[in-house]
Amino acid sequence: xxxxxxxxxxxxxxEKIKLFLKxxxxxxxxxxxxxxxxxxxxxxxxxxxxxxxxxxxxxxxxKVKRIYGLMExxxxxxxxxxxxxxxxxxxxxxVTLERRLDNVIYRLGLAASRxxxxxxxxxxxxxxxxxxxxxxxxxxSAGDKxxxxxxxxxxxxxxILAEQTKDQAxxxxxxxxxxxxxxxxxxxxxxxxxxxxIQEQLIVxxxxx
Numbered sequence: 040x041x042x043x044x045x046x047x048x049x050x051x052x053x054e055k056i057k058l059f060l061k062x063x064x065x066x067x068x069x070x071x072x073x074x075x076x077x078x079x080x081x082x083x084x085x086x087x088x089x090x091x092x093x094x095x096x097x098x099x100x101x102k103v104k105r106i107y108g109l110m111e112x113x114x115x116x117x118x119x120x121x122x123x124x125x126x127x128x129x130x131x132x133x134v135t136l137e138r139r140l141d142n143v144i145y146r147l148g149l150a151a152s153r154x155x156x157x158x159x160x161x162x163x164x165x166x167x168x169x170x171x172x173x174x175x176x177x178x179x180s181a182g183d184k185x186x187x188x189x190x191x192x193x194x195x196x197x198x199i200l201a202e203q204t205k206d207q208a209x210x211x212x213x214x215x216x217x218x219x220x221x222x223x224x225x226x227x228x229x230x231x232x233x234x235x236x237i238q239e240q241l242i243v244x245x246x247x248x
Contacts, residue, residue: 096245099238106235107136108153113176118246129239130230137228140165141175147215147222148204149187149197164189164197179224187220194220 090098104114121131136142141150141157144165150156157175159165165172166186167179179185187197201217209215212232215222 093245093248096241099241100245103133103136103237103239103242106153106237107139107142108157109136115246118242122246129243132242133230133233133237133239134228135178137233138178138180139175140167140172140177140179143179143185143210143213143222143224144187146210147185147213148201148209148217149220151200151204159187159197164193181224181226183224185222185224 100114104111109117117135118128118132121135122128124131137146141153141160144150144156144159145153150159160175160177161173163171163173164187166188167177168184171188187194189197197220198217201215210228210232212224212226212228213222214225
C-alpha cells in the first residue's frame with residue numbers, strides 16, 4: 040500500500056491546523072504551525088483566496104484522511120461502508136476510523152503518533168484476545184483485551200512513551216493498564232469521543248455529488 044513519505048509538517052500547514060502527526064514535536068515550539076501559519080510552498084503566503092463550497096468540503100476530507108494516515112482508496116472504502124450502515128453516515132465513518140487498531144494504540148498513549156502506532160502493530164507487538172494481530176486496520180470490538188509484547192527493551196520503550204503521553208487526552212471508551220502494557224475496550228467509540236475539530240457532514244456532501 041502506498042504511503043505519504045514527505046514531511047508531515049507540511050500537511051498540518053496545508054490544513055492550517057495541528058494534526059498531531061509528529062509526536063512530541065507537535066506540543067513544542069518547534070511545531071511548524073507555531074512557526075509558519077500559512078500553506079507550504081513558495082506561494083504559500085499568497086494563497087489567501089476564499090475557498091468554494093467544493094474546496095471547503097475537499098479540505099475537510101483531506102484533513103480527516105491525514106489525521107488517520109489513510110490513502111484515498113482506503114478512505115473511500117470506509118466511506119462506502121459507512122454509507123451502507125444504519126444511522127448517520129458521517130458518524131459511522133468516524134466511529135469506524137476510531138476503531139482501527141493503530142488508532143487504539145495511539146489513543147492509549149503507547150505510541151507518539153498514529154504512524155508510529157501503525158509500525159507497532161505491523162511489527163507484531165500487539166495481541167488482541169490472545170491472538171497476535173499485525174493489521175493496523177483491524178477493527179476492535181467492545182470487550183476486546185489488548186496487550187503489547189516484545190523484548191524487554193521494547194517493553195521499556197512502550198512504558199517510556201506512555202509516561203511521555205500521559206498528559207494527552209485519554210479515550211473514555213478504553214481502559215489502560217499501562218504499567219503492564221495491557222488495555223481493554225469498554226465500549227464502541229461515539230461521536231463525542233472524537234476530539235479533533237471535524238465536520239463530517241462536509242465529507243458526506245463531497246462524496247454525495
